[in-house]
Amino acid sequence: MWDRLGSEVQLLVVGGGINGAGIARDAARRGLTVALVERGDLAEGTSSRSSKLVHGGLRYLEQYEFGLVFEAVSERRILMDIAPHMVNPLGFVFPVYEGDRRSLATIRAGMMLYDGLSLFRSPKRHRMLSPTDIEEIEPALTTEKLKGAPLYYDCSTDDARLTLENVLDAADHGAVIATHADVTGFIRDEHGRIAGASVRDTLTGTTKEVFAGAVINATGPWTDQILRMASGEEEQAAMLRPTKGVHIVVRYDRLPVTNAVVCFHPDDGRVLFAIPWGDCTYIGTTDTDFEGDPADVYADTDDVEYLLRASAAYFPDAALGRDDVLCTWAGLRPLVRAPASDGEMDESAVSREHRIDVGHDGLVTVTGGKLTTYRLMSNETVDKAVKVLRLGGKLDRPLKNPVTDQEPLPGAVRWPDDDDHDAVAAEIREVGGQAVSEETARLLADTYGMRGREVARLVRLDAALGEALVPGRPEILAQVDWAVEQEFSASVESVLKQRTQIYYRDPQQGLGCARSVSERMATLLGWSDAQRKASVAAYEAEVAASRRWRNG
Secondary structure, three states: OOOOOOOEEEEEEEOOOHHHHHHHHHHHHHOOOEEEEEOOOOOOOHHHOOOOEEOOOHHHHHHOOHHHHHHHHHHHHHHHHHOOOOEEEEEEEOOEEOOOOOOHHHHHHHHHHHHHHOOOOOOOOOEEEOHHHHHHHOOOOOOOOEEEEEEEEEEEEOHHHHHHHHHHHHHHOOOEEEEOEEEEEEEEOOOOOEEEEEEEEOOOOOEEEEEEEEEEEOOHHHHHHHHHHHHOOOOOOOOEOOEEEEEEEEEOOOOOOOOEEEEEOOOOOOEEEEEEEOOEEEEEOOOEEOOOOOOOOOOOHHHHHHHHHHHHHHOHHHOOOHHHOOEEEEEEEOOEOOOHHHOOOOHHHOOOOEEEEEOOOOOEEEEEOOHHHHHHHHHHHHHHHHHHHHHOOOOOOOOOOOOOOOOOOHHHOOOOOOOOHHHHHHHHHHHHHHHOOHHHHHHHHHHHHHHHHHHHHHHHHOHHHHOEOOOOOOOEOHHHHHHHHHOOOOOHHHHHHHHOOHHHHOOOOOOOOHHHHHHHHHHHHOOOHHHHHHHHHHHHHHHHHHOHHHHO
């Protein structure tokens, strides 16, 4: 892709998170020439560190953000249609106890409004559960002073893979996707308007100048850094108020929940969730203001203790402690800073609305919003960029309708209408043969959708690729080949963290298989032994950083 990165495109997208990916997909489907550059790996930042939910945001009803909720539940329905393999219905239990600020009647009214805003197209309609129901459905949840618990439905997803599949579709429609490509400066035309960027390949140190009719800043938490680069003013007023969100992961048998459980923290009343995740459960998220380098965001001791206190309040019999925490992840929400006149505002009250600006220099910047609404944000951002192109005389022809709300993402092409994951898994196992276990076949179906058959076919051709990456786990060596050859992976971290999630789910966070993964990647990519060792060392450093909270 670096070799294909030419000297001129109509649209240059800076940032390979969910917004940049969605923008590239939308623009390429319209027929624009598109290049996306990302200085690290795809979804390396916020877009792999969210709560992994596609949801309307029930709590935003309290803030009277009805438009945001309607927008989000509408997009939730679209994502269920275009990515059914990885946007899956998930029940949410909302326990109400004696003395809670919100009564059952208030919650019931909110549920009706929530269903109504979704035009009654939620995955399932909500219903009320009694304390007796809860004892049966969620036995780990305390029922002391429990009055009842509505059960409503949103969706879960794999945020990094949702980003990746948008990129894959963009590439299928002609977009150039260059990872490890860092923007080091902007090119300006004779009128002082941004007309491209200087880009450095961080793997080789080579540079290119890429001219573009329009440039889009979709860098999430790095938005203000890019704006300062564009303006040349280090003291430029910040557009963002980033907040840090932390999650902890524990074994499912230590906290067995069937549905996501809505919790209100006993210290400050903030909303967080305990969410089932296969053989794990994760708890989050925190919401605290953050200042510093967006690349250096990790959980600290206070974050972990905060989440453990919430667990103790809602799941006292589980008695979770620090030793139960398998891993943590932390990311930044690139929230739009409120005007100064609005005064101080609690972090959780900052709006999740998105914002699209076109600067005097022509730079298009998109920020804010949430994972659920990325597709709509992307569509609106490309609309703005098209206006810039036409006003600049860089576009004088009609464009195609991108139909991103109808066309399935790559893994969903030919997905069964009845959404039968088991049937797809059976088909994958038939393709792969005996070297693909039932557990692995289901993993491939849920991860890659119909493309899981192609991963299984690698095993059919070479049974050695059916070897488990971690003994006892379903991930296999063929996924390394697929990540490198089809999914832009160029580091051990990209395979173990963004492509397979072994980093999060394995008690050793993949440290035991990092060497074997690196050896396979070295064969595929022609790495020297020094390059291989450097990639392993970088991964070990990332794992160590995620664990440094233990030293507090």
